Amino acid sequence: MSGEVAVAARDSMPIGRLIRFARHERGLTQYQLAAELVTVSGNESLGRGEVSRWERGKRVPGPYWQRHLSRVLDVPPDELRAAARTAKQWRRRQ
Secondary structure (H helix, E strand, C coil): CCHHHHHHHHCCCCHHHHHHHHHHHCCCCHHHHHHHHHHHHCCCCCCHHHHHHHHCCCCCCCHHHHHHHHHHHCCCHHHHHHHHHHHHHHHHHC
16 A cells, blocks of 8 residues: 555554554554564553454554554554544444
C-alpha cells in the first residue's frame, strides 16, 4: 500500500483498528508490540492482553500510551488522538 493510500485508509479509523493496521504494516505480533512499548516507556505494566483489548475496542489507550505508540508504530500523535476520539464516539453509539 502506498503511503498516501495508507494514510487515506486510516482516516476516521478507530484507534484499535489503527493500532492493528500499523502493527501489521510493521510485521509485529501483539507480543512484540507490547515488548517494544515496555522498552520505549520503561513501564513494565503492559502486556499482550492490553494490546489485544486496545485492538478489539474494549479499551482506548490514554495519552501516556498514545505517545509511545506513536514512536513505536510511526503514527503521528495527532492521528492517534483523532482515532481515540473516533473510538470513543463509536463506543457511545453502542
